[in-house]
Amino acid sequence: EGDLREFSEKIHRLVQSEFAGDQSFFPQPNRLRHEFRTLLEDAIFAGFALKPETQQFQRRIVLADEQGHSLPYLVWSAGQREFVPLLLGLYWLLPPGKVSRREKVEWVVIEEPEMGLHPKAIVAVMTLIFELIKRGYRVCISTHSPQVLDILWALQTFRRHRAEPRDVLSLLELPSNPLTKELARKVLGTELHVYYFKRDGKTEDISPLNPASPRPEEWGWGGLTEFTGKINDLVAEVVNRSEQHNVRTGVP
Numbered sequence: 001e002g003d004l005r006e007f008s009e010k011i012h013r014l015v016q017s018e019f020a021g022d023q024s025f026f027p028q029p030n031r032l033r034h035e036f037r038t039l040l041e042d043a044i045f046a047g048f049a050l051k052p053e054t055q056q057f058q059r060r061i062v063l064a065d066e067q068g069h070s071l072p073y074l075v076w077s078a079g080q081r082e083f084v085p086l087l088l089g090l091y092w093l094l095p096p097g098k099v100s101r102r103e104k105v106e107w108v109v110i111e112e113p114e115m116g117l118h119p120k121a122i123v124a125v126m127t128l129i130f131e132l133i134k135r136g137y138r139v140c141i142s143t144h145s146p147q148v149l150d151i152l153w154a155l156q157t158f159r160r161h162r163a164e165p166r167d168v169l170s171l172l173e174l175p176s177n178p179l180t181k182e183l184a185r186k187v188l189g190t191e192l193h194v195y196y197f198k199r200d201g202k203t204e205d206i207s208p209l210n211p212a213s214p215r216p217e218e219w220g221w222g223g224l225t226e227f228t229g230k231i232n233d234l235v236a237e238v239v240n241r242s243e244q245h246n247v248r249t250g251v252p
Helices: 002-018 034-045 078-093 119-134 146-160 165-172 178-188 226-249
Strands: 049-055 058-064 107-111 138-142 195-197 203-205
Touching (some): 119 138, 119 146, 119 165, 146 178, 165 178
Antiparallel strands (some): 049 058
């Protein structure tokens, strides 16, 4: 609870100080590249702008459309609520202008960046995380999302099979230009490590994410695909049993 309160206070200070003069938090031409803003507009904000609004001498953040209608925090989707603090943090970590990063910050730790987000939005958030890596940060994320590992598995496979930057751009749904190609090359050249935290407190390296691995911890991606695999097996069993019954009884 104390950590949450401290984080909320930091976000409040950012809104009241560093972003005090901003008329819109998103989109902003001088914060994040156009390609990234387009991803976020489409996948998370659905055409709404993220703006400050003053009520009773207190600034608050709302989602606003072009007609001037505003949506307060309480009616946002769960994904929007989770993502906005991350967005403000990314603004701070990815400063505009010639300064590419915060020099005194080495590690960025993000807990469950997929929280409440549609799969397409998860891809957009992972793209921003890769931008952090490109700018020299070391990034540690925790996740319960198979899709996050889908992306990492694809990148691990790309690296082993000499993929090209265009393959990464296709995965992340980014247009091809010098800046995005630079991001793709950096991602292909970065070692990615994935660890499974067991319930007994031990960890296991499952970085290859090999579906054919003899280790269930690896092929099951730390249990994240286990339930899906169980469903597939059960569905296949039921369909097979039904087809065998139809053959025996002559039912088409």
